[in-house]
Amino acid sequence: MTDEMFQLIKGATEAFGPSGSEEPIRxxxxxxxxxYVDEVKTDPLGNLICVRKxxxxxxxxxLDAHMDEIGLxxxxxxxxxxxxxxxxxxxxxxITLGERVYFANGTTGVVGxxxxxxxxxxxxxxxxxxxxxxDKAEAESKVRVGDMAAFQRHxxxxxxxxxxxxxxxxxxxxVVMETLRRVKSPxxxxxxxxxxxxxxxxxxxxxxxxxIEPDVGIAVDVTRTGDTPKAITMDVSLGKGAAIKVKDSxxxxxxxxxxxxxxxxxxxxIPYQLEVLEAGGTDSGAIQMTKAGVPAxxxxxxxxxxxxxxxxxxxxxxxxxxxxxxxxxxxxxxx
Amino acid sequence: MxxxxxxxxxxxxxxxxxxxxxxxxxxxxxGYEPRTDVLGNVIVRTGGRxxxxxVDAHMDEVGLxxxxxxxxxxxxxxxxxxxxxxVLLSKRVFIGEERVPGxxxxxxIHMQEPKEWEQVIxxxxxxxxxxxxSKEEAEKxxxxxxxxxxxxxxxxxGDDLVKSKALDDRVGCAVLLExxxxxxxxxxxxxxxxxxxxxxxxxxxxxxxxIAPDxxxxxxxxxxxxLPGCEEHQWVTKLGGGAALSVMxxxxxxSRRMLEEFLRLARENGIPVQFRESGAGGNDAAAIQLxxxGCPVxxxxxxxxxxxxxxxxxxxKDFQSVVKLLILFLKSVEGGFRP
Numbered sequence: 001m002t003d004e005m006f007q008l009i010k011g012a013t014e015a016f017g018p019s020g021s022e023e024p025i026r027x028x029x030x031x032x033x034x035x036y037v038d039e040v041k042t043d044p045l046g047n048l049i050c051v052r053k054x055x056x057x058x059x060x061x062x063l064d065a066h067m068d069e070i071g072l073x074x075x076x077x078x079x080x081x082x083x084x085x086x087x088x089x090x091x092x093x094x095i096t097l098g099e100r101v102y103f104a105n106g107t108t109g110v111v112g113x114x115x116x117x118x119x120x121x122x123x124x125x126x127x128x129x130x131x132x133x134x135d136k137a138e139a140e141s142k143v144r145v146g147d148m149a150a151f152q153r154h155x156x157x158x159x160x161x162x163x164x165x166x167x168x169x170x171x172x173x174x175v176v177m178e179t180l181r182r183v184k185s186p187x188x189x190x191x192x193x194x195x196x197x198x199x200x201x202x203x204x205x206x207x208x209x210x211x212i213e214p215d216v217g218i219a220v221d222v223t224r225t226g227d228t229p230k231a232i233t234m235d236v237s238l239g240k241g242a243a244i245k246v247k248d249s250x251x252x253x254x255x256x257x258x259x260x261x262x263x264x265x266x267x268x269x270i271p272y273q274l275e276v277l278e279a280g281g282t283d284s285g286a287i288q289m290t291k292a293g294v295p296a297x298x299x300x301x302x303x304x305x306x307x308x309x310x311x312x313x314x315x316x317x318x319x320x321x322x323x324x325x326x327x328x329x330x331x332x333x334x335x
Numbered sequence: 336m337x338x339x340x341x342x343x344x345x346x347x348x349x350x351x352x353x354x355x356x357x358x359x360x361x362x363x364x365x366g367y368e369p370r371t372d373v374l375g376n377v378i379v380r381t382g383g384r385x386x387x388x389x390v391d392a393h394m395d396e397v398g399l400x401x402x403x404x405x406x407x408x409x410x411x412x413x414x415x416x417x418x419x420x421x422v423l424l425s426k427r428v429f430i431g432e433e434r435v436p437g438x439x440x441x442x443x444i445h446m447q448e449p450k451e452w453e454q455v456i457x458x459x460x461x462x463x464x465x466x467x468x469s470k471e472e473a474e475k476x477x478x479x480x481x482x483x484x485x486x487x488x489x490x491x492x493g494d495d496l497v498k499s500k501a502l503d504d505r506v507g508c509a510v511l512l513e514x515x516x517x518x519x520x521x522x523x524x525x526x527x528x529x530x531x532x533x534x535x536x537x538x539x540x541x542x543x544x545x546i547a548p549d550x551x552x553x554x555x556x557x558x559x560x561x562l563p564g565c566e567e568h569q570w571v572t573k574l575g576g577g578a579a580l581s582v583m584x585x586x587x588x589x590s591r592r593m594l595e596e597f598l599r600l601a602r603e604n605g606i607p608v609q610f611r612e613s614g615a616g617g618n619d620a621a622a623i624q625l626x627x628x629g630c631p632v633x634x635x636x637x638x639x640x641x642x643x644x645x646x647x648x649x650x651x652k653d654f655q656s657v658v659k660l661l662i663l664f665l666k667s668v669e670g671g672f673r674p
Contacts, residue, residue: 020588044549044674045629073583075612076568084568086614088583125569145610146582146594197588207629 001315005178006162008032009318010155012174013164016104018071018088018148019200022046024104025067029173029194036180037192047208048194052180058188059333062214062294063179063325064205064283065172065221066198069165070307072101072129072149077140081133083109086124088148089199093124095308101149107131107142109149151309160315161238167311169198171301171318172220179325186329188216198283202250205283209290216257216295216333217287220321222311223248223275223300234276236302238312241271242320245298248277250285254295260335261297261328270323271316275300295335299324337361338509338654339489342499345429347398347482348415348534351375354394358508358528365515372545376538377528382519388668389525389548389630390514390661391539391619392507392555393532396500397643399483401430408467410437410477413458416533420458422644428463431481437463485645495575495650502647503556504532506637506654510554513658514665521669532619536586539619543626550593550674551623551632552664554657556649557581557611559638570612572638574648577607578656581634583614586621590631590674593664597633600663607656611636631674635661 017025026048034040039051048067070089077083099111109129116126129149133139155164164170176192183190191212195204198221209217223243226234236243244261245253265272277300288296299321304312346354358377362369369379377394397416404410410430424441439461444452463483467473487500499505511526525546529538543551557579561570572579580597581589601608611634620632637657640648664672 020583021591043629044631045624047629073614075582075610075614078568084612086583088614145612200585200588203625204629206625207627211628 006157009162009171009174010164012170013155013166016102016150017067017069018150019068019197020088021104021148022067022196025170026194029067029177033177033180033192043208043211045204045207046196047204049208050180050192052186052190052192054186054189059215060191060212061188061329061333062191062193062209062212062217062287063176064193064195064217064219064287065176066169066195066204066283067173068196068199069150069168069170070199074143074145074147077136077143077145079136081131081135081139083129083131083139083143085129090307091124092307093122093127096124097122097127099309100152101129102152103143103147103149105142108152153309161312162315163310163312165309165311167303167313168222168306171222171303171313175220175301175318175321175325178322179329182322183326183329187332188329190329195283202281202283202286206286209287209294213291214287214294217284218325218328219282219284219287219296219298220325221282221298221300222303222306222313223277224306225302225304228304236273236275238302238304239314239316240273241317242324243273243275243300243302245275245277245300248280248282250281251288251296253284253297256335257295257297260333261299261324264327264331265324268323268327270327271320272324337512338497338505341508342501342505343489345482345484346394346396346501347400347484348395348531350482351394351530355528358394361512362515367515372542374538374541375530376542378542379515379526380523381515382522382524385522386549386668386673387523387525387546388550388552388665389527389543389546389623390511390552390554391527391529391623392511393504393529393538393619394508395530395533396484396503397533398485399428401477401479401481401483403479404470404473404477405462406470408465408469408473409462410465410473411462412483417643419644420455423458423461424456426645427486428483429486430463430465430477430483433476435465435476436486437465440464487646495652496648497651498646498648500645500647502639502649503642506556506639506649507554510654510657510661514661517662519665519669522665524665529619536617536619536622540622543623543630547627548623548630550668551620551630552661553618553620553623553632553634554661555618555634555636556639556642557636558613558616558642559640568612572609572611574638574640575650575652576609576638577653578660579609579611579636579638581611581636584616584618585614586617587624587632589620589633592674593631593633596667596672597635597660597664600667601660604659604663606659608660
């Protein structure tokens with residue numbers, strides 16, 4: 001992977017953007033895709049929608065990746081300046097304890113816990129954020145109830161692997177951004193949707209798809225793997241290529257479109273693997289239900305330790321996903 | 336306040352008829368022409384040209400529904416909406432249009448095993464006693480599908496509180512009536528009195544689809560847990576603490592710009608407000624934000640202690656704060672504010 005590409009991943013994952021507070025990551029993406037698209041707009045919920053026009057007679061292809069990341073939201077500031085919080089998306093209290101977090105304005109905090117007698121008592125309501133304030137007034141000068149925080153972690157290369165916070169789903173954003181940059185002669189009009197609020201219920205993709213009314217929907221998101229010690233049984237591994245989803249709990253991918261992508265990958269020698277995710281959903285689950293229905297699939301980037309501050313992907317899988325999407329939008333999509 | 340009559344009407348989700356009829360007659364007296372949609376939402380359109388603002392409060396309340404009548408005349412029921420099983424015991428209820436009185440019975444303490452005292456008695460083991468001696472006698476008064484409401488008298492208590500069933504969300508309905516006493520010109524205001532919020536924000540969903548609003552506001556009765564035994568960070572809201580502004584719940588995240596505007600208006604006009612300090616719960620804003628291509632939303636609530644139980648408490652001052660804040664917000668939209 002080029003250093004340029006790593007820097008893009010680093011910038012995208014380190015940008016701030018828990019669900020509903022996506023402005024910093026939206027600005028990051030907007031600045032980097034505007035030269036490769038014909039139209040950029042932000043919709044009422046905050047989705048960034050970028051249109052790359054294709055030739056007449058082409059289809060409307062929605063490429064979706066969600067911008068939001070999981071995070072914490074401040075619900076109370078106590079007299080001593082400690083912050084209580086609730087989760088934004090799926091936040092594991094064991095993983096959160098001891099983490100360092102940051103707010104959009106740069107304020108740093110550490111996550112502590114009340115006295116407990118049993119590790120089973122590690123619950124979000126027992127945790128608090130310490131931002132170094134000596135009292136409520138000092139805390140309130142930096143943070144307000146309703147402010148969100150994200151994990152504070154840098155992206156690091158580990159051989160061909162990359163660890164960072166928010167790979168879910170900034171790596172998907174990078175795949176879509178790179179597809180827009182690398183595609184030379186698209187046969188279709190591409191609607192690249194960088195969606196908000198996926199982690200709290202596929203909300204952004206749902207309203208974006210309503211407005212676009214696509215002929216084809218492809219979401220790019222991370223998926224779990226079964227390749228770590230005593231992992232769940234799942235036939236997806238890091239480094240074995242783009243994962244073409246068969247199903248998860250939000251959708252059964254359109255079989256014709258899914259097989260079309262498999263055939264395309266095989267023809268172009270793009271490494272791929274099939275994915276069956278037992279639990280979890282993706283934006284395509286919302287996209288397929290739009291109006292009278294949309295054929296939708298998901299191209300997944302295999303990712304270890306999802307919803308932790310150190311989500312790990314393999315750079316070769318990322319390249320495979322980009323190659324597959326470029327090939328798809330340059331192909332007839334006559335599945 | 337109209338709240339006394341409003342809150343006393345029966346309106347279990349799907350059976351909002353009495354509330355709807357009353358609201359329609361009041362709205363007509365106020366000079367409006369309310370419309371009822373297919374699911375039973377009451378929609379009032381007023382104002383002039385400008386952004387479409389949908390202000391929503393739900394008519395329905397949590398309650399029970401008759402599912403079977405036993406051979407001995409006892410009535411089986413299911414819960415409609417989220418009700419704590421522990422609040423059901425020994426409550427007086429009214430069943431159906433004829434308001435047949437009944438009591439949710441429980442085995443006498445003398446007959447319970449000591450371990451039973453420690454347990455929550457599950458709702459599906461309870462029955463309602465309407466004084467019938469047989470199934471035949473019971474069926475003359477009650478039928479399967481009849482709704483059941485709690486028998487709670489509306490009263491004013493203390494200096495500032497009202498005590499009633501169904502404050503969630505008849506307080507919101509009463510707020511909307513106050514908004515409709517004002518004259519609106521530079522916005523297109525849709526006041527929606529929605530059905531079936533408690534069973535999944537169903538009414539608001541279809542109303543918002545039809546209206547396609549530019550701005551959505553849910554007016555709610557919300558959690559207020561400022562009780563002995565609850566730590567301050569778990570209060571969510573404080574009774575008498577002012578209009579409660581949501582920062583996030585399980586259904587929606589409010590528009591940051593709308594939230595800032597509410598805070599500015601409150602600060603500059605001396606209106607008491609508080610944050611709704613929790614991520615739990617959900618309301619009609621969840622459905623409104625997802626209408627068509629999406630809509631920025633916010634939720635403004637009147638705190639209700641003992642919400643989702645047969646009897647809750649709300650503060651008249653909080654109610655007034657919500658009314659004043661919403662009037663100012665709508666005037667701000669008339670003056671050009673956009674989310």
